Amino acid sequence: MRHILVLALVVLGGFTFAFAQEMEIGNPEVRRQLDQIKIWQMTKDLNLPNEKAEKFFPIYNSYVNELRETAAKRRDLVKQLDQMLQQGAKDDEISKQVDKITKIDEQLAEQHKHFINSLKGILTPTEIAKYIVFEQKFQREIRDRLRAIMQQRMRGRFNRQ
Numbered sequence: 001m002r003h004i005l006v007l008a009l010v011v012l013g014g015f016t017f018a019f020a021q022e023m024e025i026g027n028p029e030v031r032r033q034l035d036q037i038k039i040w041q042m043t044k045d046l047n048l049p050n051e052k053a054e055k056f057f058p059i060y061n062s063y064v065n066e067l068r069e070t071a072a073k074r075r076d077l078v079k080q081l082d083q084m085l086q087q088g089a090k091d092d093e094i095s096k097q098v099d100k101i102t103k104i105d106e107q108l109a110e111q112h113k114h115f116i117n118s119l120k121g122i123l124t125p126t127e128i129a130k131y132i133v134f135e136q137k138f139q140r141e142i143r144d145r146l147r148a149i150m151q152q153r154m155r156g157r158f159n160r161q
Contacts, residue, residue, distance in 0.1 A: 035064075038138060045134045046127060055122045063115040070111060074104040 039057075048056060081097045089097075119128050 034142070041138065042131070042134055046130050048123075048127065052122060052127070056119070059115070059118055059122070063111065063118075066111055067108065070104060070108055074101060074108070077101050077104060 043053065046056075077097065077100050081094070081101065084094055084097060116128065116132075119131070123131070
């Protein structure tokens with residue numbers, strides 16, 4: 001079991017290095033690799049029997065696709081807001097844009113709530129809790145690894161000068 005964890009960390013470490021090289025999570029290959037690692041780690045951590053996994057993963061995949069679409073809309077709205085600010089837009093225009101972003105935030109929260117509720121007929125409360133904890137830990141691990149890589153790169157740039 002410990003060997004599997006070490007192997008996962010090595011694979012994840014190699015992936016995050018490749019990820020940092022690309023520096024764009026939107027890169028399809030990077031996204032695919034991250035998704036594979038995440039699914040593999042989630043499968044291991046949740047330890048779901050096959051019949052539950054067969055029901056869980058289609059719902060999870062649908063949720064992730066929906067979430068990505070909504071998050072992309074939010075990113076676009078924030079980019080537009082940034083442009084508006086740079087162009088000196090009026091307060092009422094900015095307020096309307098902020099309202100759009102707030103609605104998207106509410107939509108993201110509603111999608112998450114719907115997803116968790118849809119798991120109640122499939123997973124036990126403990127399994128749902130394990131999923132929630134897994135998501136947070138996985139995201140933190142990715143952020144921490146990326147931060148470390150970026151700091152290492154910055155140190156390397158300053159050392160060369």
